[in-house]
Amino acid sequence: xxxxxxxxxxxxxxxxxxxxxxxxxxxxxxxxxxxxxxxxxxxxxxxxxxxxxxxxxxxxxxxxxxxxxxxxxxxxxxxxxxxxxxxxxxxxxxxxxxxxxxxxxxxxxxxxxxxxxxxxxxxxxxxxxxxxxxxxxxxxxxxxxxxxxxxxxxxxxxxxx
Amino acid sequence: xxxxxxxxxxxxxxxxxxxxxxxxxxxxxxxxxxxxxxxxxxxxxxxxxxxxxxxxxxxxxxxxxxxxxxxxxxxxxxxxxxxxxxxxxxxxxxxxxxxxxxxxxxxxxxxxxxxxxxxxxxxxxxxxxxxxxxxxxxxxxxxxxxxxxxxxxxxxxxxxxxxxxxxxxxxxxxxxxxxxxxxxxxxxxxxxxxxxxxxxxxxxxxxxxxxxxxxxxxxxxxxxxxxxxxxxxxxxxxxxxxxxxxxxxxxxxxxxxxxxxxxxxxxxxxxxxxxxxxxxxxxxxxxxxxxxxxxxxxxxxxxxxxxxxxxxxxxxxxxxxxxxxxxxxxxxxxxxxxxxxxxxxxxxxxxxxxxxxxxxxxxxxxxxxxxxxxxxxxxxxxxxxxxxxxxxxxxxxxxxxxxxxxxxxxxxxxxxxxxxxxxxxxxxxxxxxxxxxxxxxxxxxxxxxxxxxxxxxxxxxxxxxxxxxxxxxxxxxxxxxxxxxxxxxxxxxxxxxxxxxxxxxxxxxxxxxxxxxxxxxxxxxxxxxxxxxxxxxxxxxxxxxxxxxxxxxxxxxxxxxxxxxx
Numbered sequence: 001x002x003x004x005x006x007x008x009x010x011x012x013x014x015x016x017x018x019x020x021x022x023x024x025x026x027x028x029x030x031x032x033x034x035x036x037x038x039x040x041x042x043x044x045x046x047x048x049x050x051x052x053x054x055x056x057x058x059x060x061x062x063x064x065x066x067x068x069x070x071x072x073x074x075x076x077x078x079x080x081x082x083x084x085x086x087x088x089x090x091x092x093x094x095x096x097x098x099x100x101x102x103x104x105x106x107x108x109x110x111x112x113x114x115x116x117x118x119x120x121x122x123x124x125x126x127x128x129x130x131x132x133x134x135x136x137x138x139x140x141x142x143x144x145x146x147x148x149x150x151x152x153x154x155x156x157x158x159x160x161x
Numbered sequence: 162x163x164x165x166x167x168x169x170x171x172x173x174x175x176x177x178x179x180x181x182x183x184x185x186x187x188x189x190x191x192x193x194x195x196x197x198x199x200x201x202x203x204x205x206x207x208x209x210x211x212x213x214x215x216x217x218x219x220x221x222x223x224x225x226x227x228x229x230x231x232x233x234x235x236x237x238x239x240x241x242x243x244x245x246x247x248x249x250x251x252x253x254x255x256x257x258x259x260x261x262x263x264x265x266x267x268x269x270x271x272x273x274x275x276x277x278x279x280x281x282x283x284x285x286x287x288x289x290x291x292x293x294x295x296x297x298x299x300x301x302x303x304x305x306x307x308x309x310x311x312x313x314x315x316x317x318x319x320x321x322x323x324x325x326x327x328x329x330x331x332x333x334x335x336x337x338x339x340x341x342x343x344x345x346x347x348x349x350x351x352x353x354x355x356x357x358x359x360x361x362x363x364x365x366x367x368x369x370x371x372x373x374x375x376x377x378x379x380x381x382x383x384x385x386x387x388x389x390x391x392x393x394x395x396x397x398x399x400x401x402x403x404x405x406x407x408x409x410x411x412x413x414x415x416x417x418x419x420x421x422x423x424x425x426x427x428x429x430x431x432x433x434x435x436x437x438x439x440x441x442x443x444x445x446x447x448x449x450x451x452x453x454x455x456x457x458x459x460x461x462x463x464x465x466x467x468x469x470x471x472x473x474x475x476x477x478x479x480x481x482x483x484x485x486x487x488x489x490x491x492x493x494x495x496x497x498x499x500x501x502x503x504x505x506x507x508x509x510x511x512x513x514x515x516x517x518x519x520x521x522x523x524x525x526x527x528x529x530x531x532x533x534x535x536x537x538x539x540x541x542x543x544x545x546x547x548x549x550x551x552x553x554x555x556x557x558x559x560x561x562x563x564x565x566x567x568x569x570x571x572x573x574x575x576x577x578x579x580x581x582x583x584x585x586x587x588x589x590x591x592x593x594x595x596x597x598x599x600x601x602x603x604x605x606x607x608x609x610x611x612x613x614x615x616x617x618x619x620x621x622x623x624x625x626x627x628x629x630x631x632x633x634x635x636x637x638x639x640x641x642x643x644x645x646x647x648x649x650x651x652x653x654x655x656x657x658x659x660x661x662x663x664x665x666x667x668x669x670x671x672x673x674x675x676x677x678x679x680x681x682x683x684x685x686x687x688x689x690x691x692x693x694x695x696x697x698x699x700x701x702x703x704x705x706x707x708x709x710x711x712x713x714x715x716x717x718x719x720x721x722x723x724x725x726x727x
Contacts, residue, residue, distance in 0.1 A: 009343075010343055013292070013294075014280065014281075014284070014290075014292070017281070017284065018284060021284055021285055022285075025285045055470065058470060059467065059470075059471060062466045062467040063467050065466070066465070066466070066467050068288070068289040068309060068341070068343060068344045069289075069343055070343055071342055071343040
């Protein structure tokens with residue numbers, strides 16, 4: 001079962017390494033990881049996607065909380081949440097495929113951010129499932145290079161006052 | 162506020178933390194702190210002969226006293242030599258603070274002479290660690306280091322001190338209080354959970370208390386005893402828990418697990434309620450996890466939430482300090498005011514069953530004429546010391562025979578590497594304990610294999626005039642591995658036979674210590690009494706039956722009821 005963890009951690013050297021070390025040392029799995037400072041520059045926000053059955057996820061969360069540098073851990077996938085990921089995809093765009101690439105981009109509301117005579121570089125944002133679909137459709141045309149941010153996530157607010 | 166150099170801050174922090182003793186070994190990258198230590202003159206330094214010895218000695222001091230042990234070493238190899246000691250302390254939740262020298266910040270990352278990323282290396286085996294980049298941060302880091310080491314579930318903390326930080330100056334304001342937003346261990350147990358736990362205890366017909374090292378760390382031995390007596394429940398202990406409940410008490414079943422007693426393992430397997438207190442369901446305790454305590458509900462008291470639900474499912478978790486949790490349970494028992502006879506009656510059939518198990522397979526061994534049995538040596542050691550000594554052990558058969566045949570009645574009287582299983586731990590740990598308690602009898606029970614892993618510390622003990630007594634059970638084998646080879650590897654003794662050993666008596670004498678040797682059972686008492694009475698450092702060597710095994714034994718991966726018996 002996939003879980004998306006939102007982690008607030010002290011913005012200190014080594015804090016990230018403690019977290020990744022915990023995962024490798026205890027045989028936990030990291031599907032994706034994304035980190036940046038928050039509005040409070042002394043804290044970093046980290047979104048971590050991991051897989052495991054319930055006891056493993058419980059251990060992961062407890063082990064993270066045990067780290068001295070970790071301020072807060074929330075499993076946002078326990079409730080309603082928004083997740084986004086961005087990818088930059090450099091796709092082969094020769095004469096016969098240039099239009100096809102643009103059509104696909106249009107359908108998925110991707111942006112072309114760089115153009116060369118033989119390639120388009122496309123920016124795509126959305127939940128992981130959307131990125132997966134775009135990649136699957138562009139792959140037969142020829143993806144030269146891809147760079148993904150990893151998932152970022154946030155819990156949704158209650159819809160009633 | 163006074164401006165102060167980093168090296169002086171370290172010494173000042175030690176004094177403010179009540180540390181009057183450090184174990185260490187100097188070098189180029191820590192020479193400045195040593196200079197400050199020497200100039201100050203208020204903190205005693207014990208010069209070891211290998212940095213691993215310093216870490217274990219600080220650990221032994223911490224386990225014997227409950228205070229933080231401190232270790233001071235240089236960069237590079239000095240730092241890496243402490244890693245085994247740090248990992249040992251980490252696995253057994255021992256509060257130590259290790260100061261390592263480091264090359265100047267300007268050289269970090271340049272592969273400078275004696276540079277190593279010790280913070281990176283020790284990240285998985287410390288509770289927390291610091292590389293101090295700016296002397297301005299040092300007072301706060303020093304305060305945090307001691308606080309983190311001793312609070313919550315204790316553990317080792319390492320502080321890496323670059324040479325320019327040691328010599329840089331900053332304002333020194335040592336905080337009295339500390340507030341860390343990201344580190345707030347829960348110590349007060351949830352009252353509702355305690356009530357729920359009690360309602361299970363109230364109904365249980367076959368309860369057993371499974372007590373671990375957390376009892377000793379939290380100082381809960383009095384509460385444990387009072388609680389066990391109040392509800393008339395039997396108590397079994399992990400290796401780390403020995404001494405947390407009196408080994409001679411009528412309710413004690415001794416140690417459980419791989420080399421635990423028959424009664425303890427049978428009682429766990431047949432229990433309907435396990436009350437785990439400060440223990441972590443380690444694989445040496447559970448055996449085959451699928452077959453572990455099939456019929457029991459489990460109450461688990463532990464200060465570390467990660468210990469709960471890690472290896473076994475738990476019915477009632479109670480996160481918090483063991484002493485407070487047991488006190489809470491005891492309060493409910495006392496408030497209820499149920500007559501003691503009712504508790505006794507409730508568990509009568511259970512206690513009878515346990516007595517029958519005890520009688521069927523007590524801890525025992527076969528005597529053979531002319532051959533010294535190691536169990537006999539430990540039994541005699543127990544009787545001659547009246548159980549009053551602080552015992553350290555190495556790791557392997559010597560450790561298990563000690564755990565089985567020496568009855569520990571008091572906490573902090575058995576110092577042994579349980580989690581990591583570090584050969585070479587016992588002797589330096591004995592040095593640490595003897596430094597803390599100069600007038601107590603401190604004995605390291607060793608094998609001929611493990612004593613040689615830190616035997617160089619005999620010079621340290623002599624230099625400090627420490628009257629540590631070393632018992633070497635010499636079977637010319639790495640006995641525990643040999644036992645596994647005998648039982649599970651077709652008696653192929655791969656690399657476990659020592660074809661050569663030093664003459665331990667002469668070796669003792671070469672260091673200026675006294676040495677005694679027994680080769681037949683009739684000499685055991687004489688060697689023990691002469692050795693224990695002699696002044697100063699003493700080695701007592703016993704030539705024991707070479708292929709004696711430790712029994713009962715639960716083979717690795719088997720259920721704990723599948724014990725091999727004597």
